[in-house]
Amino acid sequence: xxxxxxxxxxxxxxxxxxxxxxxxxxxxxxxxxxxxxxxxxxxxxxxxxxxxxxxxxxxxxxxxxxxxxxxxxxxxxxxxxxxxxxxxxxxxxxxxxxxxxxxxxxxxxxxxxxxxxxxxxxxxxxxxxxxxxxxxxxxxxxxxxxxxxxxxxxxxxxxxxxxxxxxxxxxxxxxxxxxxxxxxxxxxxxxxxxxxxxxxxxxxxxxxxxxxxxxxxxxxxxxxxxxxxxxxxxxxxxxxxxxxxxxxxxxxxxxxxxxxxxxxxxxxxxxxxxxxxxxxxxxxxxxxxxxxxxxxxxxxxxxxxxxxxxxxxxxxxxxxxxxxxxxxxxxxxxxxxxxxxxxxxxxxxxxxxxxxxxxxxxxxxxxxxxxxxxxxxxxxxxxxxxxxxxxxxxxxx
Amino acid sequence: xxxxxxxxxxxxxxxxxxxxxxxxxxxxxxxxxxxxxxxxxxxxxxxxxxxxxxxxxxxxxxxxxxxxxxxxxxxxxxxxxxxxxxxxxxxxxxxxxxxxxxxxxxxxxxxxxxxxxxxxxxxxxxxxxxxxxxxxxxxxxxxxxxxxxxxxxxxxxxxxxxxxxxxxxxxxxxxxxxxxxxxxxxxxxxxxxxxxxxxxxxxxxxxxxxxxxxxxxxxxxxxxxxxxxxxxxxxxxxxxxxxxxxxxxxxxxxxxxxxxxxxxxxxxxxxxxxxxxxxxxxxxxxxxxxxxxxxxxxxxxxxxxxxxxxxxxxxxxxxxxxxxxxxxxxxxxxxxxxxxxx
Numbered sequence: 001x002x003x004x005x006x007x008x009x010x011x012x013x014x015x016x017x018x019x020x021x022x023x024x025x026x027x028x029x030x031x032x033x034x035x036x037x038x039x040x041x042x043x044x045x046x047x048x049x050x051x052x053x054x055x056x057x058x059x060x061x062x063x064x065x066x067x068x069x070x071x072x073x074x075x076x077x078x079x080x081x082x083x084x085x086x087x088x089x090x091x092x093x094x095x096x097x098x099x100x101x102x103x104x105x106x107x108x109x110x111x112x113x114x115x116x117x118x119x120x121x122x123x124x125x126x127x128x129x130x131x132x133x134x135x136x137x138x139x140x141x142x143x144x145x146x147x148x149x150x151x152x153x154x155x156x157x158x159x160x161x162x163x164x165x166x167x168x169x170x171x172x173x174x175x176x177x178x179x180x181x182x183x184x185x186x187x188x189x190x191x192x193x194x195x196x197x198x199x200x201x202x203x204x205x206x207x208x209x210x211x212x213x214x215x216x217x218x219x220x221x222x223x224x225x226x227x228x229x230x231x232x233x234x235x236x237x238x239x240x241x242x243x244x245x246x247x248x249x250x251x252x253x254x255x256x257x258x259x260x261x262x263x264x265x266x267x268x269x270x271x272x273x274x275x276x277x278x279x280x281x282x283x284x285x286x287x288x289x290x291x292x293x294x295x296x297x298x299x300x301x302x303x304x305x306x307x308x309x310x311x312x313x314x315x316x317x318x319x320x321x322x323x324x325x326x327x328x329x330x331x332x333x334x335x336x337x338x339x340x341x342x343x344x345x346x347x348x349x350x351x352x353x354x355x356x357x358x359x360x361x362x363x364x365x366x367x368x369x370x371x372x373x374x375x376x377x378x379x380x381x382x383x384x385x386x387x388x389x390x391x392x393x394x395x396x397x
Numbered sequence: 398x399x400x401x402x403x404x405x406x407x408x409x410x411x412x413x414x415x416x417x418x419x420x421x422x423x424x425x426x427x428x429x430x431x432x433x434x435x436x437x438x439x440x441x442x443x444x445x446x447x448x449x450x451x452x453x454x455x456x457x458x459x460x461x462x463x464x465x466x467x468x469x470x471x472x473x474x475x476x477x478x479x480x481x482x483x484x485x486x487x488x489x490x491x492x493x494x495x496x497x498x499x500x501x502x503x504x505x506x507x508x509x510x511x512x513x514x515x516x517x518x519x520x521x522x523x524x525x526x527x528x529x530x531x532x533x534x535x536x537x538x539x540x541x542x543x544x545x546x547x548x549x550x551x552x553x554x555x556x557x558x559x560x561x562x563x564x565x566x567x568x569x570x571x572x573x574x575x576x577x578x579x580x581x582x583x584x585x586x587x588x589x590x591x592x593x594x595x596x597x598x599x600x601x602x603x604x605x606x607x608x609x610x611x612x613x614x615x616x617x618x619x620x621x622x623x624x625x626x627x628x629x630x631x632x633x634x635x636x637x638x639x640x641x642x643x644x645x646x647x648x649x650x651x652x653x654x655x656x657x658x659x660x661x662x663x664x665x666x667x668x669x670x671x672x673x674x675x676x677x678x679x680x681x682x683x684x685x686x687x688x689x690x691x692x693x694x695x696x697x698x699x700x701x702x703x704x705x706x707x708x709x710x711x712x713x714x715x716x717x718x719x720x721x722x723x724x725x726x727x728x729x730x731x732x733x734x735x736x737x738x739x
Contacts, residue, residue: 025496025497025500026489026492026493026496028489052496052499053496056488056534057534058485058530059485059529059530060526062481062527063484063527063530064485066478066482066485066486066489066527067485067486067488068489069476069478069486069489070476070485070487070488070489070493071489071490071493073476074451074493074494074497075493075502076493076496076497078493092479093479093482096478096479195500195501197497197502203474203476204474204490204503205474206451206473206474206507206509209471209472209475210474210475211469212476213460213464213476213477213478214464214465214466214467215460215461215464217466220466
């Protein structure tokens with residue numbers, strides 16, 4: 001039976017603890033706020049000989065991902081972490097990693113993109129990764145970040161796709177909270193033995209030489225991408241399987257989405273990451289006023305849980321999608337379009353509206369989400385009208 | 398693979414029973430141009446290494462012609478990630494090798510060697526940051542630049558290795574500008590300034606020199622760099638049968654000095670042409686460049702660059718001998734292979 005202890009940790013400390021327990025072979029590191037202190041904490045474990053991990057202090061995030069690709073292709077268990085512009089810088093190599101079907105864990109300590117420069121939280125960086133064929137999990141708090149990293153390692157190696165664990169910069173990464181930590185042995189048993197190659201055809205098996213990163217001409221490129229497409233659809237089952245296995249050691253049952261008071265809800269708000277706590281509080285406030293509202297959190301962002309969401313929204317009248325990033329495309333935020341697909345597939349196709357919030361670390365308050373629910377209800381009832389699908393909350397005009 | 402490959406002479410290479418079989422690390426059947434200088438460079442390097450070798454390659458001519466899905470010419474473990482990451486990729490594979498040995502994932506130590514190949518675009522330009530960083534971290538691998546003085550895989554645009562006055566698609570010969578305006582970057586000097594165990598320049602036509610340099614590099618732990626001039630038949634526009642003649646001319650005119658540097662401080666010029674040929678002879682053999690013969694001022698700049706570099710190298714060599722003497726180090730033995738010093 002797993003031993004657990006509750007200790008006060010920041011999100012970055014909890015992530016470093018998960019990294020220590022998993023004992024990755026390689027960690028490629030490059031500093032960027034608010035990720036920097038995570039690798040600083042981890043470097044202490046390396047310096048004190050508490051892990052077998054070798055840190056490679058690379059020259060930038062592009063090389064960080066390249067180092068992960070090289071080491072993963074060699075057969076090692078690898079991790080790196082970054083944020084905001086660092087994620088943007090490594091995007092080219094994210095496609096290479098997934099195209100080569102390599103298990104790699106990337107921690108994205110979510111940060112806004114320049115310009116203007118902001119080191120604070122929003123989800124614009126993660127939205128750059130949404131079409132890269134990386135699996136992507138969002139974490140609401142340090143506890144979930146810790147759990148997600150452990151599960152991600154296993155999911156990635158089972159699926160042979162790389163995986164991103166997102167947690168909000170500063171709001172989660174630098175805030176102290178109680179985190180329930182599993183014992184080392186339980187974690188190590190869960191992620192599997194450390195003395196095996198992580199992939200079926202490692203480069204270092206010199207007796208069976210393999211070619212990684214070939215060119216594909218028009219006669220084969222489509223077939224390569226189709227295989228990737230088909231296999232990425234299999235990720236749903238693998239994630240569910242690992243979530244179920246994790247429930248046995250951690251007594252917490254995760255799902256692709258988390259529903260809060262949605263059963264009879266007429267109006268549902270949807271968010272990702274740390275703002276979900278505020279959203280649940282707002283649901284409670286409105287429930288006390290007699291309004292039938294609920295909330296949904298997206299945990300598995302890629303592949304997107306479109307069927308589960310369609311099911312969860314099938315009885316709602318209206319849906320407010322709360323996006324922590326803008327797409328600047330005349331339609332709405334990135335999450336809005338994903339949820340719109342789910343709405344199209346749902347039974348009653350509820351009314352849907354998009355709100356942009358929390359950009360560049362703007363503090364999220366209950367009153368912001370209260371406004372969103374209010375506006376949604378008025379729009380849905382025809383009391384107010386709209387000339388676009390998306391609007392900003394929290395703007396000083 | 399992993400077979401002994403004691404190749405020292407072309408005659409031996411030609412008589413090797415596997416020469417045209419599947420045992421070459423870079424097997425025949427790749428798609429490089431007739432007369433391309435890259436395959437001899439790759440084979441001379443890899444055949445000189447007597448151990449299992451993992452190869453990384455930057456995007457470029459070598460990469461797009463040897464691993465074309467679903468076939469591969471690589472009979473040795475090979476990876477290509479992209480244009481600019483090669484230093485980071487091969488360095489990380491070396492680190493992974495050390496960790497996996499320590500953890501017991503690799504049951505036997507097969508003494509794997511790591512070699513990276515990149516063109517001048519992937520080495521001098523876009524890949525330089527990752528390369529310099531890998532050098533500073535001291536990973537154990539040999540990086541070989543096949544320097545064809547331009548972005549030849551994309552149809553010949555100028556790189557920082559392209560010489561003054563040379564035509565390229567981005568440095569055309571026009572009414573007010575004649576080819577490239579700037580001198581070539583001296584990457585070999587820059588690599589030597591990193592103070593790494595071994596840096597060399599070589600030419601594919603002196604195959605014994607390149608195989609020897611490879612053996613010397615592999616015998617030393619840490620990061621090693623060899624810059625090899627690779628005449629490009631397609632873009633320099635000479636006949637495919639003249640590749641080695643061009644390489645020879647580059648050395649005979651002192652345009653491409655063949656030398657080696659130990660620990661960034663002991664320099665040795667391996668070939669000193671007694672009667673160096675005029676640079677015009679080398680330039681005249683290349684339609685991409687021969688227009689400069691009509692521009693005495695450009696020609697003068699080229700000759701000046703060549704003479705000054707050559708003179709500097711001779712001074713560095715002299716200085717190295719004095720330095721070695723002062724330090725009580727045997728200068729000649731520094732450049733010998735371990736078995737020659739035994």
